[in-house]
Amino acid sequence: MLNELLPKRSIAVLTSGGDSQGMNAALRAVVRTGLSRGVEVYAIHDGYRGMVAGGEAIRKMRWDSVGGILHQGGTIIGTARCDEFRTHEGRLKAAQNLVLHGIDSLVVIGGDGSLTGADLFRREWPGLLQELADAGRISSEQAGAHPHLLLTGLVGSIDNDMFGTDMTIGADTALTRIVEAVDAITSTAASHQRAFVVEVMGRHCGYLALMGAIATGANWVLIPENPPEVDEWEAEMCRVMEAGRETGRRHNLILVAEGATDRRGNPIKSEYVRQVLEERLGLDARVTILGHVQRGGAPTAFDRYHSTMLGAAAVDNLLAADSETQPALIGLRQHDVVSSPLMENVARTHQVAELIAAQQYEKAMEMRGGSFASSYHIYQALVSSRPRPPQSGQPHLNILIFHAGGLAPGMNTAVRAAVRLGLDQGQTMFAAHNGFQGLIDGDIQEMDWMGVHGWVRRGGAELGTSRKAPTKGDLQPIARQLENHRIDAVLMIGGWTGYLGIYELSRWREVFPAFNIPMVCLPNSINNDLPGTELSIGSDTALNNIMVDVDKIKQSAVASSRVFVVEVMGRDCGYLALMSGLATGAERVYLPEEGITLADLQVDVNDLVRDFGKGKRLGLMIRNEHADRIYTTDFLCALFEKEGANLFDVRKAVLGHVQQGGNPSPFDRVQATRLVSASLQYLLSQKEKDPAACVAIGLRRGMPVFTDLDELPDLLEKNAQRPKEQWWLRLRPLARLMSLSDLPQPDQGG
Numbered sequence: 194m195l196n197e198l199l200p201k202r203s204i205a206v207l208t209s210g211g212d213s214q215g216m217n218a219a220l221r222a223v224v225r226t227g228l229s230r231g232v233e234v235y236a237i238h239d240g241y242r243g244m245v246a247g248g249e250a251i252r253k254m255r256w257d258s259v260g261g262i263l264h265q266g267g268t269i270i271g272t273a274r275c276d277e278f279r280t281h282e283g284r285l286k287a288a289q290n291l292v293l294h295g296i297d298s299l300v301v302i303g304g305d306g307s308l309t310g311a312d313l314f315r316r317e318w319p320g321l322l323q324e325l326a327d328a329g330r331i332s333s334e335q336a337g338a339h340p341h342l343l344l345t346g347l348v349g350s351i352d353n354d355m356f357g358t359d360m361t362i363g364a365d366t367a368l369t370r371i372v373e374a375v376d377a378i379t380s381t382a383a384s385h386q387r388a389f390v391v392e393v394m395g396r397h398c399g400y401l402a403l404m405g406a407i408a409t410g411a412n413w414v415l416i417p418e419n420p421p422e423v424d425e426w427e428a429e430m431c432r433v434m435e436a437g438r439e440t441g442r443r444h445n446l447i448l449v450a451e452g453a454t455d456r457r458g459n460p461i462k463s464e465y466v467r468q469v470l471e472e473r474l475g476l477d478a479r480v481t482i483l484g485h486v487q488r489g490g491a492p493t494a495f496d497r498y499h500s501t502m503l504g505a506a507a508v509d510n511l512l513a514a515d516s517e518t519q520p521a522l523i524g525l526r527q528h529d530v531v532s533s534p535l536m537e538n539v540a541r542t543h544q545v546a547e548l549i550a551a552q553q554y555e556k557a558m559e560m561r562g563g564s565f566a567s568s569y570h571i572y573q574a575l576v577s578s579r580p581r582p583p584q585s586g587q588p589h590l591n592i593l594i595f596h597a598g599g600l601a602p603g604m605n606t607a608v609r610a611a612v613r614l615g616l617d618q619g620q621t622m623f624a625a626h627n628g629f630q631g632l633i634d635g636d637i638q639e640m641d642w643m644g645v646h647g648w649v650r651r652g653g654a655e656l657g658t659s660r661k662a663p664t665k666g667d668l669q670p671i672a673r674q675l676e677n678h679r680i681d682a683v684l685m686i687g688g689w690t691g692y693l694g695i696y697e698l699s700r701w702r703e704v705f706p707a708f709n710i711p712m713v714c715l716p717n718s719i720n721n722d723l724p725g726t727e728l729s730i731g732s733d734t735a736l737n738n739i740m741v742d743v744d745k746i747k748q749s750a751v752a753s754s755r756v757f758v759v760e761v762m763g764r765d766c767g768y769l770a771l772m773s774g775l776a777t778g779a780e781r782v783y784l785p786e787e788g789i790t791l792a793d794l795q796v797d798v799n800d801l802v803r804d805f806g807k808g809k810r811l812g813l814m815i816r817n818e819h820a821d822r823i824y825t826t827d828f829l830c831a832l833f834e835k836e837g838a839n840l841f842d843v844r845k846a847v848l849g850h851v852q853q854g855g856n857p858s859p860f861d862r863v864q865a866t867r868l869v870s871a872s873l874q875y876l877l878s879q880k881e882k883d884p885a886a887c888v889a890i891g892l893r894r895g896m897p898v899f900t901d902l903d904e905l906p907d908l909l910e911k912n913a914q915r916p917k918e919q920w921w922l923r924l925r926p927l928a929r930l931m932s933l934s935d936l937p938q939p940d941q942g943g
Contacts, residue, residue, distance in 0.1 A: 218498075220268065362496060371391075590621070594612070597694055611873065699903070715869065722914055
């Protein structure tokens with residue numbers, strides 16, 4: 194037995210059930226937050242199997258035990274099935290092993306089954322300890338020192354199927370894997386005029402299939418919560434596929450969730466879908482089952498930073514708990530960490546599966562939440578091969594779309610959604626090329642349904658964009674073009690220049706009546722520097738671009754004891770710098786919101802010299818391009834090189850326009866589509882209103898919201914290109930804590 198004079202409070206963390214990307218980020222956060230709070234932290238290897246086995250499976254963690262794991266998929270402490278833990282004797286062994294290590298607080302990272310097992314263990318704990326003490330397997334003092342087991346749960350599941358959190362750990366990465374695979378499949382499908390049936394995970398939850406269908410432009414999707422409405426769904430599916438071929442579409446793509454059924458509850462298998470396509474349409478159809486590739490690979494930036502947030506919050510939740518505290522599930526409501534009753538969330542999760550089994554599909558869809566249901570309805574409009582015929586009494590608008598500001602991923606996705614959703618609602622859609630300049634020059638065209646085919650996944654901006662803002666002399670030509678094309682409403686999809694330009698047009702309405710039409714600005718900028726929204730379309734893709742490149746840079750640096758100073762975009766907004774630092778484990782992040790001082794640099798130099806003197810091999814510093822006018826990236830490199838002497842060399846990496854490139858991420862595709870849908874509904878609602886609204890749409894707490902652009906000057910930082918309100922700055926202390934090379938030692942002076 195261990196010494197009965199046990200140390201101060203100890204907590205343990207385990208991963209259980211199916212692995213998911215981001216588990217290592219959560220583990221790292223639990224360990225480092227716990228150590229920083231003065232408690233001992235243990236990792237239980239191989240989940241409940243390790244808890245039952247004890248011994249070397251329960252290991253005390255140091256700060257550096259979780260170094261270098263942020264980018265790794267899976268879980269470094271392992272996960273495994275354990276039938277023995279389901280037995281009373283197995284749980285007795287587990288309780289004994291925890292008590293002998295002084296552990297009476299658990300962070301469990303897993304799915305609903307793992308969390309349910311943990312709660313049963315928690316409820317049995319007092320009786321288990323009494324039984325162990327009576328048998329002499331632990332002392333009465335040991336039992337008395339740990340009368341209660343405290344429990345906090347994090348949901349590690351790629352299916353995104355758990356209540357209590359908007360996103361489960363691993364779901365964003367799994368969706369990214371699906372979208373990457375389907376994008377690749379689409380290329381070969383179009384080359385050979387084939388149909389592909391792609392099966393994705395989702396036993397009781399269609400999140401991956403539905404969002405994957407929206408993000409890839411799939412022609413049909415089958416999900417457990419909402420089977421096809423008609424009994425002869427096969428005929429309806431074939432009708433949609435055939436109509437698409439008649440419009441010139443060269444490929445057909447069907448996404449099938451593994452738990453998909455028909456309206457009678459009969460399973461729909463991907464192989465059966467393939468047979469239907471071949472036999473009824475004569476298509477060359479193939480099946481791809483993505484399987485466990487969806488669980489694999491490095492986690493996305495979101496899964497890294499959101500898992501870090503959850504892991505840190507789980508520790509603080511445990512340390513604030515007492516014997517009366519019910520176990521909590523730590524989840525995310527957009528960008529806020531929230532705590533809710535663990536077993537209540539498990540019960541609601543099971544309820545959805547029960548509703549699906551009972552064929553109560555409408556209730557199942559309701560329980561998935563409003564955004565899930567609205568996304569499904571948006572998808573239904575996009576899946577058509579042509580717009581629906583106009584309905585009697587339907588309002589009609591001539592709607593103009595254009596970009597303005599810097600290039601950002603998601604621009605093509607947003608235009609495609611606007612054109613197709615607008616046409617489907619009976620509107621006439623126009624597009625101006627090259628931003629305000631195209632509007633001035635009259636470079637405007639009417640858009641049709643197939644003119645945006647394939648744009649959902651395409652990076653860049655097919656309509657073009659520019660940073661030209663309209664001047665006073667440009668107002669009359671712009672007004673003339675709006676009048677010539679009888680434009681009734683405007684949707685600007687872009688960044689800072691677009692917002693300022695639309696604001697300027699609204700100020701001249703009394704002089705130019707053509708500007709007195711409803712106008713909406715949709716945030717599409719990698720910098721995430723726009724008011725009225727927590728995230729702008731394109732920023733997620735840019736963040737992942739940075740993360741991928743920095744991961745490669747870190748591999749290079751480790752090989753030769755090197756410090757890298759990486760410069761990222763963002764202008765006056767440090768979002769990309771801070772969040773990429775949190776996602777890559779950078780030692781230091783330099784932000785324009787904070788600036789750089791000589792005192793900061795002295796501390797950074799001293800830390801680098803000290804740590805490399807102890808054997809450190811990698812230093813990573815991330816600097817926003819506008820962090821400081823004097824202390825440039827070149828200056829930092831020269832300073833670190835000089836002071837580092839022979840301990841390390843220094844290189845700079847200016848990532849540049851690679852941050853604006855590439856295909857948009859699934860998040861940017863899905864959110865662009867949702868925001869466009871809400872924008873069109875808003876424009877239609879504003880018809881005939883005087884004065885016409887001029888607003889910016891954004892995401893707040895996951896929902897589309899509108900901000901009056903009359904308020905624009907009050908929403909912006911003075912003399913800076915960023916909004917006053919920036920939610921992500923709340924993560925600055927967490928980023929600092931996670932980036933430490935070790936715990937700071939207490940002052941030993943007198």
